[in-house]
Amino acid sequence: MSLEQRFKNYLYEHFHFIKATQYALDYKEEVYSTLLDHAQSYKDAGETDEDVIYEKSISSLGDIKLTLTSFEKNSDDVKRVAIKASKITLISVAVMFLITVAYLVTSLVTKAWSKTWVMEVGGAFLIVITNLIIGMIPLVKYKKYMLLRFSVGTITTLLYITVYLLLVVLVPEYISRTWLIFFLMILSWFIADIIICYTGGLKVWGFVSLLFLVLLLGVFLYVGLALLGVITWSIYWVLPVAAAALDLLLIAIVVALKHKK
């Protein structure tokens, strides 16, 4: 039997009980090429006995079982995460069921169907927000700041939509002004994003967000003053703001391309 085949047999003996994940298959191929490198170096050193070359090459690997144990541990970790995710899903479904029951009971008793729907929609949003917050814990732990930015942006959006819907139902007389809450939402996006970027060492991204924030503050100031009648409203303000926004967009694209590179 050739030396290569003996190495393959050795690897089969050790790997066949390990789950064939991509990581395990990569590792197996990596170990095989290392065994061949070791064998070649022993041949180059003048060793001709294939049994000796085989034994020495295997010995150079060290305690391969130790590495394989860490695969098993990783597999257990995956199982734990799957169990946790199942539990969270079950709890979410149960809570949604209770909210639906509460919504139906309240609606039937009060007959205020035009208002109670917000319980169902708001409840669903709050469940999603809670799940996203739970999902953020490993992102913080493993410092996945780009994903964290996306999660916080989604949470902020859902939170403001929930508050908006509540205001629409509870204070309908102010509906002409309620939409202004979305200005606050956009400001919150960027403020949260800047904090995450600077905390996570994504200083360039933080600076880009800061530039957007300054631009937005200018826009909101203009809109606010125009709504209060302090300055005269004119749609042409859009032109310089659009130019500035385009500049910032170009900066963001350059940063993204550089980051990808």
Add this chain to the structure above:
Amino acid sequence: MVSADVLRGYTETVILRKLMEGDAYGYEISHMISEVSGGEIDIKDATIYIAFRRMEENELIKAYWGNDETGGARRRYYTITEKGKEYYLAKSSEWLKINKILMKLIIGDEQK
């Protein structure tokens, strides 16, 4: 032969130092350690792989498959990340400090 235990705590730093010079594969690194130490330190491949895995998880290095083959098997190369470079610099300056302290503690002040 010196026990490979002397590298404990600094296996990753040794690997990162090699990767600072350029991308390398597992055997290249264990061979380098053996060669630089004049054959005094015989680090096992399993130790190197465990360190690789830990460093990949911590985003200190990245792996990719090379185009060269050895007997039909591809080689898996490792490259250092920016985070890995920062980590290496921090650990190497830490080592310089520890080395001075250990010299005093083990050899004594007469070494001056």
